Amino acid sequence: MEHSLETLKSCPSCGHKSFKNTLSCIDYTYSKDKFYLVKCSACNLLFTNPRPDELAIGKYYDSPEYVSHTDTNSGLLFTLYRIVKRYTLKQKRKSLEKFSIDKNILDYGAGSGDFSNELEQNNWNVSAYEPDHNARKKIEEKNSKIKLIEKLRNVETESKSVITLWHVLEHVHQLNETISEFHRILTTEGIIVIAVPNHTSYDASFYLTDWAAYDVPRHLYHFDPETLETLMSANGFRLHQIKAMWFDAFYVSLLSEKTISKPGILKTIFGWIRAFLIGSYSNIKTIISTKKCSSVTYVFKKAI
Numbered sequence: 259m260e261h262s263l264e265t266l267k268s269c270p271s272c273g274h275k276s277f278k279n280t281l282s283c284i285d286y287t288y289s290k291d292k293f294y295l296v297k298c299s300a301c302n303l304l305f306t307n308p309r310p311d312e313l314a315i316g317k318y319y320d321s322p323e324y325v326s327h328t329d330t331n332s333g334l335l336f337t338l339y340r341i342v343k344r345y346t347l348k349q350k351r352k353s354l355e356k357f358s359i360d361k362n363i364l365d366y367g368a369g370s371g372d373f374s375n376e377l378e379q380n381n382w383n384v385s386a387y388e389p390d391h392n393a394r395k396k397i398e399e400k401n402s403k404i405k406l407i408e409k410l411r412n413v414e415t416e417s418k419s420v421i422t423l424w425h426v427l428e429h430v431h432q433l434n435e436t437i438s439e440f441h442r443i444l445t446t447e448g449i450i451v452i453a454v455p456n457h458t459s460y461d462a463s464f465y466l467t468d469w470a471a472y473d474v475p476r477h478l479y480h481f482d483p484e485t486l487e488t489l490m491s492a493n494g495f496r497l498h499q500i501k502a503m504w505f506d507a508f509y510v511s512l513l514s515e516k517t518i519s520k521p522g523i524l525k526t527i528f529g530w531i532r533a534f535l536i537g538s539y540s541n542i543k544t545i546i547s548t549k550k551c552s553s554v555t556y557v558f559k560k561a562i
């Protein structure tokens with residue numbers, strides 16, 4: 259398959275020029291190609307290198323298996339995914355509403371627009387950004403009151419009191435540039451909410467290269483609490499809160515089992531049971547420390 263890969267010569271977070279090779283992972287979803295994860299020797303950020311450039315990445319999302327952009331998948335796993343999603347959408351909205359701020363949000367990387375829609379229907383003023391053409395069409399069909407924005411630089415300075423990135427930051431090519439734009443458009447008292455997978459979780463250490471949340475090459479960065487905080491504080495933010503995403507340990511474990519298990523009903527049942535046990539153990543570790551959760555939601559505010 260012909261792809262346009264770019265090799266980063268400096269760390270996308272801190273700019274340091276030496277990296278260590280760590281893991282190699284297969285893109286099970288689309289290309290079946292192998293990708294390498296390297297770790298910055300200065301800030302410890304783990305990132306995919308080489309990676310598809312901004313023009314080439316689109317086609318790696320072109321798979322019916324890519325759940326976040328499609329509402330039409332069938333099968334038990336996707337049915338469970340949708341049930342959990344309906345519940346977590348409400349929880350996410352309610353957790354935002356605990357902050358006493360204006361209901362004025364930019365949902366960055368809105369996907370098919372379910373979260374934006376949940377907010378708009380509860381009297382939020384919603385702007386959404388989504389680069390994928392088909393996903394954008396779905397947002398328009400779902401709710402015409404959601405304002406789709408074309409470019410961050412067209413958004414007015416200090417005009418949004420909330421910016422959300424639900425499993426999005428790990429997909430963003432222009433990392434520091436984008437975060438500094440968030441800093442510009444966020445109000446002084448505003449919050450930015452970032453949910454990303456955590457490669458220091460127990461499920462990640464169990465599944466190793468087959469951990470589904472590495473999701474190469476769509477995931478360009480593989481954050482942990484320290485590397486994300488380093489990146490955000492370099493861009494003028496301070497960590498305000500971290501929260502566990504309990505369902506992700508189960509979901510990611512199930513997806514990981516799906517890629518490694520061979521066909522056969524017994525192997526499938528074994529995979530489901532093991533995923534449940536690994537997800538449970540990962541969540542027990544999370545009870546001890548939120549920083550060990552399979553996916554973490556971080557709330558940042560502007561540093562004074």
Ligand SMILES: [Zn+2]
Pocket residue numbers: 269270271272273274298299300301302303
């Ligand atoms: Zn670095």
